[in-house]
Amino acid sequence: VWVSGSNTQLGHFNANSAIKMAYEHPNLWTATVTVPFIKEPLRYKYLESQGNLISWEKGPERILEMELGTLENTFLLKDSFRLHPMPEHEIFASSAFRNVVFRRDERKSLAITRAEESSAYYKAMVLGKDAVLLRLNVFAGRVKATDEVCIVGSLDELGGNNQAKAVPLSDSRAPFWTLTIPLHPNRMSFTYRMIIREKSDQKNVIVVEEGEERSFALTEVEQLILSKCSKPPIVFAGSSINFRYARNWKGSGISVPVFSLRSKSSLGVGDFVDLQKIVDFCVKGGYQLLQLLPVHDTTVYNSWRDSYPYSIVSNFALHPQYLNIEAIGDLPGSVKEDLKKEKERLNALTQVDYEEVMAVKTRLLRKIYAVKKSEFLVSREFLDFFKENQSWLVPYALFKLFMEINGTADYERWGDRSSVRVKDMEVLAAPDTFHFDYIGMAYFVQFHLSKQLKEASRYAAVNEVVLKGDLPIGVNRYCTDTWVNPHLFRLHMRAGAPPDYFAENGQNWDFPTYNWDEMAKDNYAWWRSRLSNLSKYFHAYRIDHVLGFFRIWEIPERFTTGISGRFYKSTPITREELSKRGLWDMDRYFSPYVHDGILHQEFGNNAAQVRERFFEPTWGDRLKFKEEYNTERKIADELKLPDSAAASEKKKVEFLKQRLFMLMNNVLLLVDEEVPTEFHPRIGFHNQSTY
Incomplete structure (x- = not known):
């Protein structure tokens, strides 16, 4: 058994630099480590090794606060190796529960708690040699603001097993509740139990720990170690004790898109101000969580197609449709009249x-910005916002500008602006440029969107309702992020899902997949900033298609369906492997298998046409697709009909397209996109005529 932690002496959580512990007897391992005093908590964990196999204990990192006693202390840590995960910690220590559901706006100040701990230490010194300072650290993540955690035990200092005399723990570090007491040398063994009671009525015990009473005692080895101390040692009865609840916590919530929250104060669509109304509804209904769909900007086509909330054009920018115009405040008279009518x-x-x-x-926002821009752009509030968000705000505003100028988000058609560098952006977004009003307008809208969403989030937290966001797994192929950081994406591939009972052609989401090797070079900074930005607004968030972090169904960009995809990363079949098994006719395996008989079977009398x-x-x-039709995307473009086409014509073309797609995918093997001599089985090939 080994121990490793966050400083040099403990090896910085590197198993190769960990401290090896000494075997004392069954179930007891010890180690003595000298570390320098630091104000920051020391983090550590245990691990075990069997040969070359290393296993870290389950659960979160353990924490040791060293600001107890004097600058030179002896700490005795009595821990149990954790064989199982600690879901209670993982869940109820999260911000959603710590800062919202079980928020504590009023708690004992940390300064007072530390003063009490210092007082307890000097009382231990007064008790004389062999006295110790006992520190209890109890994790109780499900305590209402009106309640407190207490200990009742067999010692007089712990209430003498009388619940009416139970001793409250400090909530300064809640959900970790602490108590520090001096122990006389003759009182090193006792039993105890935790309870939760109402603060205003100490007789009202809410919860009593289930199970047998806990016990504390020092072993002979521990007593021998402590007897050598010149000053009272500080004994930690476990880095954390979990309060044992009799029942699991239960909560409920609502899942709703913001655009559905349209109210009388809205402008045709639900907005961020409307979130406060649904929070009120959650409070009245006893709901603890409000989950939304993604709220990022999705504007690509300037049409109804942009209403799909998962095809985002920026990882950070919020969607302008969710801005409540009235909440901007101090609107010009002409805007007020127009707004009322609309x-x-x-x-x-x-x-x-x-x-x-x-x-x-x-239209209304442009009017407002024209009036407010001079004052807005020099305001301290905006300048602080700009400083914090400049890294994404400037590229986003420029992307919107060039999309407007070129009439498309496809930046590959922007000529010299098909790619961009940081120094280019600094020049292009300079306040003295002739187009700065367009850029400033983007700043203005994003500033107020952020302000309104933060206010909705604060309102939800105050009312103990968790605001849960939604993180899309992908981004639009043509978006700010792929324009600025193309090296982070596999732009020639698309994410999706394989065929299943619900989608026989699979799914192609048309999002580029990620270049994880490239992202790893800066420790996934792009993802870290993305998650950090979401945490400004949400207390929790759903990660869309979380499985995609481990493996994703990847489809070459020339396909529009998901049939001819494969999992990335996956182990390919080499040409050598196929040859060894007598399979040499490669073209037969990876080219669409089509002949006149198959055409007649699929298209009947229309086969010749x-x-x-x-x-x-x-x-x-054999037959092969003509050059102008040899990909799904080419076929889809060729057969595209205007929206005004008759329904019967659309149905006829859709049938033709799907049959052609089926033939396009009538293959046994897929050629690897990076290594042409490697192949992947086409999923479900055994159901195809080529097989």
Whole structure:
């Protein structure tokens, strides 16, 4: 058994530099370590090794606060190796529970607690040689603000087993509750139990720990170690004791998209101010959590297609549709009149008209910005916001500008601006440029969106409702992030899901996959900043398709369905392996298997017409797709109909497209996109005619 921790003496959590512990007798291992005094808590964990196999104990890192007693202390840590995870810690120490559900706005100050701990230490010194200072650290993450954790034990100092005399623990570090008491040399063994009681009525015990009473005693080895101390040692009865609840905690919540929260104060769509109304509803209904869909900006096409909340154009920018214009405050008179008229019109609609809402809000915001820009751009509040968010705000504003100028988000069609460097952005976004009003407008909108969402988050927390966000697994192919950091993405590939009972062609989300090797070079800074930004607004967040962090269904960009994908990363089949098994006709395995019989089977009397348009002969009786139709994306582009096309025509073309896609994927093997001599089985190939 070994111990490692956060400083040099403990090896910085490196198993190769850990401290080896001495075996005393069954179930007891010891180690003595000298470390320098530091004010920051010391973190550590135990691990065991069996040959070359190393296993760290389960649960979070242990914490030792060294600001007890004097600058030279002896600490005795009585820990038990954790064989099992600690879900109670993982969940109830999170900000959602610590700062919201079981928030404690009023708690004993840490300064007072430390003064009490110092007083207890000097009392131990007065008790004489062999006295110790006992430190209890109890994790109780489910304690209401009106309640407190107490200890009742067999010692008089612990109430003499009388619950009415139970001793309260300090909540300065809650959800870790602490008590520090001096122990006389003759009173080193006792039993105890934890309880939770109401602070205002100490007779009202809410919860009594289940199970047998706990016990404390020093072993002979421990007593021998402590007898050599010149000053009272500080004994930690475990780095943390979990309060034993009789029942699991239960809560409930609501999942709703913000755009659905339309109210009388909205402008045709639910907004961030409306969140406060649904929080009030949660309070009345006894709900503890409010979960939203993603709220990032998704504006790519400037049409209804942008209403899909998972196709984001920035990891940080919020969607302008969620801005409550009235909450900006001090609106010009002309805007007030226009706003009142548009609210009546858009709120009367039975459904959200995304395109109309965006058009109206954009028009009104431009009017407001034109009036407020001079004062806004020099305000201390905005300058602080800009300083904190400049790294993403400037690229986002420029992306929006060039998207507007070029009429497309496809930056590969932006000419010289198809790529961008930091020094270019500094020049392009300078306040003296002729186009700065467009950039300043983006700053203005994002500033107020952030302000309104933070206020909604604060309101939810005060009312003990967890605001839970949603983190999309991917980003739009043409977005700020892929424009600025293309090296972090596999832009030639798309994320999706394999075929299943619900989607026989699989799913192609049209998001680029991640270049994890490249991201690892800076310790995943892109992801860290993304998660950190979300935590400004949300107390918890759902990670969409979390499995994608470990392996993802990846599809070449030339496909629109998910059939011809494979898991990335996965082990390929080499050409040598195939040859050893007598499989040499590679073209037969990875080219679409099509002949006249298959066309007749799929298209009946229309087979000749389809053959003439889409195929050409190859060797034997085989057919191959013509160059202009040899990918799914080419076929989809060729067969695309205008929105005004008749329903019967759309149905006919959709049937043709799906049949052609089926033939396109009538293969046994997929050629690896990076290594052409390696292959992957096409999922479900045994159900295809080529097999």
